[in-house]
Amino acid sequence: MLRQMRGRAGRKGKDEVGETYLCCRKDDxxxxxxxxxxxxxxxxxxxxxxxxxxxxxxxxxxxxxLATSRDALDEYITKTLLSHSGPLESxxxxxxxxxxxxxxxxxVSVDDCENYQPTKLGRAxxxxxxxxxxxxxxHKELERALQAFVMDGEMHxxxxxxxxxxxxxxxxxxxxxxxxxxxxxxxxxVLGFLGLKRAVINRLAxxxxxxxxxxxxxxxxxxxxxxxxxxxxxDLCNEMPIHVVARKYDVPRGAVQTLSQTxxxxxxxxxxxCEYMDWGVMSAALDHFSDRLRAGAxxxxxxxxxxxxxxxxxxxxxxxxxxxxxxxxxxxxxxxLLPILMQAQPSKLRIKEQESIKYEEKLMxxxxxxSDSANRLWRxxxxxxxxxxx
Numbered sequence: 001m002l003r004q005m006r007g008r009a010g011r012k013g014k015d016e017v018g019e020t021y022l023c024c025r026k027d028d029x030x031x032x033x034x035x036x037x038x039x040x041x042x043x044x045x046x047x048x049x050x051x052x053x054x055x056x057x058x059x060x061x062x063x064x065x066l067a068t069s070r071d072a073l074d075e076y077i078t079k080t081l082l083s084h085s086g087p088l089e090s091x092x093x094x095x096x097x098x099x100x101x102x103x104x105x106x107x108v109s110v111d112d113c114e115n116y117q118p119t120k121l122g123r124a125x126x127x128x129x130x131x132x133x134x135x136x137x138x139h140k141e142l143e144r145a146l147q148a149f150v151m152d153g154e155m156h157x158x159x160x161x162x163x164x165x166x167x168x169x170x171x172x173x174x175x176x177x178x179x180x181x182x183x184x185x186x187x188x189x190v191l192g193f194l195g196l197k198r199a200v201i202n203r204l205a206x207x208x209x210x211x212x213x214x215x216x217x218x219x220x221x222x223x224x225x226x227x228x229x230x231x232x233x234x235d236l237c238n239e240m241p242i243h244v245v246a247r248k249y250d251v252p253r254g255a256v257q258t259l260s261q262t263x264x265x266x267x268x269x270x271x272x273x274c275e276y277m278d279w280g281v282m283s284a285a286l287d288h289f290s291d292r293l294r295a296g297a298x299x300x301x302x303x304x305x306x307x308x309x310x311x312x313x314x315x316x317x318x319x320x321x322x323x324x325x326x327x328x329x330x331x332x333x334x335x336x337l338l339p340i341l342m343q344a345q346p347s348k349l350r351i352k353e354q355e356s357i358k359y360e361e362k363l364m365x366x367x368x369x370x371s372d373s374a375n376r377l378w379r380x381x382x383x384x385x386x387x388x389x390x
Contacts, residue, residue, distance in 0.1 A: 002035060045082035054082075055098040055132050062108050063118040063126040070114040073099070105136060124276035128269035134164050137222070138273065146282060148193050153186030157289045158237070159194070159230040161267040163259070164222070171228045172250040177205040179231045194223055229259060236260050237292050239301075239312045260296065267293050304329070308373035309366055317344040326381065330374040334367040341367055 005020045024032045047053045061067045067076045077083055077095055102108045107122035125135035150156040180191065180201055191198070204210065210224065211217045235245050242260060246253040267290050274283035295305035297312035303326055304315040321340050323329050329337070341363045
């Protein structure tokens with residue numbers, strides 16, 4: 001972070017010298033000084049870290065038709081930093097292998113003149129911002145869901161919206177078993193469709209371990225880990241605070257925070273994936289639930305959550321105090337909203353007496369913004385009702 005700050009110091013075109021200040025504890029001073037005088041790491045290409053990065057880059061330029069012939073692809077690669085970081089011959093070999101892999105995975109097709117075209121699956125993977133390997137996994141999961149999607153519960157949609165990237169968290173199998181046993185019949189059907197067996201989970205809760213020797217076994221572990229995260233996502237959508245979710249599932253709070261922040265983008269990617277694959281019904285089903293994901297709240301709060309500054313906890317407090325519609329908040333005076341906002345603040349918040357006035361002023365400004373936002377939304381609703389009547 002210090003190096004990032006140093007790189008941004010000063011104003012481009014205005015200053016010749018930029019300054020960066022770093023505040024630290026006395027105990028950390030020696031390490032900070034060493035960092036300040038250390039050599040700046042050499043810039044390396046992001047494509048260098050993994051051959052799959054090259055696959056993704058090639059798939060992107062083919063999908064957007066920036067480069068579709070072999071000559072154009074070779075020219076594209078020569079424009080990258082990677083081509084100036086090592087022997088060109090080895091890079092060309094890597095490109096050759098990557099193109100073959102993309103073809104074998106069904107992401108691109110090639111004709112006799114070595115012209116490459118994206119397949120429907122390839123375009124869907126690029127549009128949904130997935131890595132090629134993750135795209136294969138998602139495609140398989142969604143194809144299976146198309147055959148038997150459980151619509152009388154939330155777990156199948158929540159599982160679909162759970163990011164596939166490996167977060168590295170460990171599963172507490174006893175917690176997994178408890179959550180599994182508390183699921184309704186709909187949830188157990190989801191388990192069955194995903195290939196997860198209750199007997200296996202019970203053995204894991206008693207101390208057994210899942211094997212990860214083969215590709216098939218690794219995929220099974222991946223499904224289990226994703227379902228464990230889907231439990232967490234379910235609780236977040238049911239307005240459970242992040243720290244409570246972290247404690248319940250025995251995972252770092254930062255991991256739950258990351259899940260809550262990334263699930264919206266991943267869900268949008270899944271909807272886009274279905275659209276590009278022409279799976280209209282699946283796309284509509286996922287899109288219908290995405291509002292709850294964005295709001296982090298139950299269905300009854302979705303309307304309130306559209307108001308600026310009103311998220312899951314604040315929306316629930318408004319609901320419990322009788323403000324159960326946008327119109328109710330729009331017609332209320334900001335002074336009426338202030339005590340509700342005070343009630344919605346964290347219970348552990350402690351403010352010095354001299355700061356309480358400033359704090360109340362900030363909340364009052366927030367109440368005015370909420371009132372203005374609610375009025376705008378209410379006017380839009382009224383206009384729509386007038387148009388429908390006409």
